[in-house]
């Protein structure tokens with residue numbers, strides 16, 4: 001049975017706001033200059049929303065402490081964080097005690113080559129997913145090396161499966177592999193060396 005790896009903390013209204021921001025980003029990229037919408041008026045409305053948010057937001061130092069509460073997966077990160085509109089977000093489940101996976105479909109904001117996922121976005125998804133696999137397996141660390149092989153282009157608008165597995169732990173050296181597949185074929189594979197080290201959490 002798949003084990004859901006989402007954060008123990010939940011904030012549905014915050015997640016709904018982040019989802020709305022993702023819609024805005026997607027619609028802006030889709031519109032570009034090919035729209036009849038009044039983009040100056042839209043910029044004013046979006047800036048008004050940002051004004052409201054900034055007026056009510058806590059100091060960054062307080063928010064940093066809040067971001068790092070809990071021991072599990074984070075809610076703010078740029079890959080799986082439900083409250084971060086930059087994140088697709090990936091929703092991980094455990095495959096076994098050292099392996100995790102998530103299925104996601106990426107749209108125009110993540111485009112690199114025509115109709116394909118940007119290679120740097122694939123690297124971001126894999127770096128983070130390898131890191132979460134390490135956390136799930138019980139020994140985690142900082143990325144020291146990340147080697148990627150781009151086997152074929154990674155399609156937009158199709159379900160992608162992002163998988164990672166901790167392979168070995170040798171002293172402080174953690175080796176982890178992963179891949180992005182689409183339609184059963186490997187698009188990108190990754191090999192990571194992580195070093196068991198943890199920067200102090202903000203307090």
Ligand SMILES: CCCCCCCCCCCCCC(=O)SCCNC(=O)CCNC(=O)[C@H](O)C(C)(C)COP(=O)(O)OP(=O)(O)OC[C@H]1O[C@@H](n2cnc3c(N)ncnc32)[C@H](O)[C@@H]1OP(=O)(O)O
Nearest residue numbers: 005072073074127128131132135136142143144145195197
């Ligand atoms: C349930 C789920 C929970 C999920 C939890 C949340 C997960 C979140 C996931 C987030 C995921 C996001 C992930 C991110 O975004 S992590 C952010 C990106 N990474 C970094 O910023 C890392 C920056 N670098 C460093 O901090 C240090 O250089 C590190 C920590 C890597 C090592 O500096 P440190 O001073 O500590 O180590 P050492 O010098 O004593 O060396 C120790 C050993 O390691 C070997 N070595 C070192 N570097 C390299 C290298 N580059 N290649 C090959 N080997 C290397 C070295 O030779 C030595 O080996 P040996 O001589 O002993 O044989």
